[in-house]
Amino acid sequence: MINLKDILYKVGIEAVKGSTDVVIGGIHFDSRKVGESDVFVAIRGTVSDGHEFIAKAVGQGAIAVVCETFPDEIAPGVTYIQVKDTNSALAFIGANYYGNPSQHLKLVGITGTNGKTTVASLLYQLFRKAGFKSGLISTVKIMVDDLEHKATHTTPDPLTINRYMAEMVEAGVDYCFMEVSSHGIHQKRTDALQFAGGVFTNLSHDHLDYHDTFAEYRDVKKSFFDHLPVSAFALSNVDDKNGVVMLQNTKARKLTYALKTYADYKAQILESQLSGLLLKINDNEVWTRLIGTFNAYNLLAIFGTAVELGLEKLEVLRLLSELESVSGRFQFIISDNKVTAIVDYAHTPDALENVLNTINDIRTKNEQLITIVGCGGDRDRTKRPVMAHIASSMSDKAILTSDNPRTEDPDDIIAEMEKGVEAQNQRKTIAITDRKQAIKVACQLAASGDIILIAGKGHETYQEINGVRHDFDDMAVVKELLEQLKK
Structure with a gap:
């Protein structure tokens, strides 16, 4: 049994109407899910305002309401708690409700425009290979050691995050690696989590449908590092012009990585082929199956994170050589007639340019490169002409098509x-x-030897059209079509 007052620890309470000494059931910010003795947290969202559904939640049996402004009607027997920010309140309430599980894990948050999924997923993979029980919260999936759950958001809501982390603690997980999106930071989803470290990958054009300006987008990312505790480490890519900015006000231990400039963790690409990369990392050579300069940065971030978490350097290098690429991140097949098809999640201008640069660095130029690319609907429109410019100028042929048109x-x-x-x-x-x-x-x-890049959807196994998700897997489709052409 959980008491209401126990889940209000560290919540910025401004006023209370009713008693906090009551036993509660669950916690919800979706009024449709509220049941008897539950707590309803009224969130002001981008689409709707939870304050408009307080009466509905109370009618369904809510025993307590957390809100920014008290409703006109105060129901008898219901406790109303006024807070400054319900998003932040939800983060602390969720953490308290599930026993603050992040305090019992070594939690590392990875943020940036590109590379979050690869870095988080490969850290999870590496630590599992090193013999540790590990957790993952990513765009692709959520892993509680070896148990897989489906992911719906890059950074889930605080209740979901803490529920899965509580499962991790119960399962004896030591380390958890988590993608931290700008939306998640801005909506305070990570406010109550205790991080052992933070990693910055890079920053480029994205999410300007949500953030008004690039400066706001950058500052939201920076705020994640601003709030890291002194006990944590902050590892930043200083080849990116925003890398130093991320470290400006952090209390955490400042660490850097780079390919081009001086850094604590430094790498040099010795060989780059379709079969992998030969890297020199801090004066040690390592062969890895991952491909491209962007993955050299990802591997360097992984190396630095693993060392900062206490793994021995040579053991980390050995494990780097065993890592396998993440679903939908530069995944490729070679057909019987020697056509190479590459599927990649590149859905930002910077990511697309990185992938095309990687392909153009590896290819002989005797073959043609055909790029298929689309842009999502109901998202940042300013990047659409930029994506098409990059695809058409860096490929021998470009096909513009649908991504997830949504509405x-x-x-x-x-x-x-x-x-x-x-x-x-x-x-x-x-x-x-x-x-x-x-x-x-x-x-x-x-023709034989040619390269097809299918960009934008990567690991996604659906296409969303008019609000309906239809089965669609780029890799499965291209395999099937190349097989048909062989006949």
């Missing part, structure tokens, strides 16, 4: 992308709205 007309999205295609690239760029048809045409155009 937008896919043809309208493609029309906005086409504005970024320069005159000299228009003849080698075509638009095919249907994504499967776009992949089919690319397969038909490809």
Whole structure:
């Protein structure tokens, strides 16, 4: 049995109406899920305001309401708690309710525009290989040691985060690696978590549909490091111009990594092939199956994090050589007629440019590179022409198609992308709205030795059209189509 007053520790309470000495059931911020003796937290969201549903929650049996402003009607027998910020309150209430599980884990948060999933997932993989029970909270999936759960958000809500972390503690997990998105930071989802470390990967154009300016986006990321405790470490990529900014006000131990500049953790690419990378990391050579300069940065972040968490350097290098790529991150197959198909999650201009640079560095230039790319609907529109410009200028052929159009007309999205295609690239760029048809045409155009890049969706196994998710897996589709063309 949990008492209401016990879950209010560290919550910034401004006023209370009613008693906090009551036994509670569950906690919800979705009024539809509220039942007898539950606590309802009224969140002001981007779509709706939870304060409008307080009466509904009370009618369904809520014993307590946490809100920023008291409702006009105060129901007898219900406790109302006024706080300054219900998002932050939910973070602390959730942590308290589940026994503050992050305090019993060595939790590392990874933030940045690109690379979060790869760094978090491969740290989880590495620590498991090192013999530790580990946890993962990522865009792709949530892992409680070897038990997998489906992920719905990059950084879940505080109740979900703490529920899974409580499961991790129960399972004897030692380390947890977590993607920390700008949305998650801004909405205070990580406020009550105790981090042992934070990692900054890079910062580029993304989420400007949510953040008003790039400066706001950067400062939200920075605030994660500002709030790290003195006991934690902050590891930042200082080849990125924002890397030093992330460390400016942190109380954590400041550490850096880089390929181009002086840093605590330094790497040099000795060989880059489709089969992998030969790196020199802090004067030690290591061969890894991961591909491309962007993965050299990811591996360096992983190396630095593992060493800061206490693993022996040579053991970490050995484990780096065993790591396997993350689903939908530069995954590739080579067909019987020697066509290479690469599937990558690259859905930002910077990520797409990185992947295309990697391919262009590795290829012989005797083959053609065909890039298939789309942009998501109901998301940052400013990057659409930029994505098309990059694809058309860095490829031999570019096919503009649908990503997840959501509630937008896919043809309208493609029309906005086409504005970024320069005159000299228009003849080698075509638009095919249907994504499967776009992949089919690319397969038909490809001759032996050619490379097809399918960008934007990566690990996703669905396509969202008009609010409905349809089964769609880029890797499965291209495998099937290349197999059909062989016959």
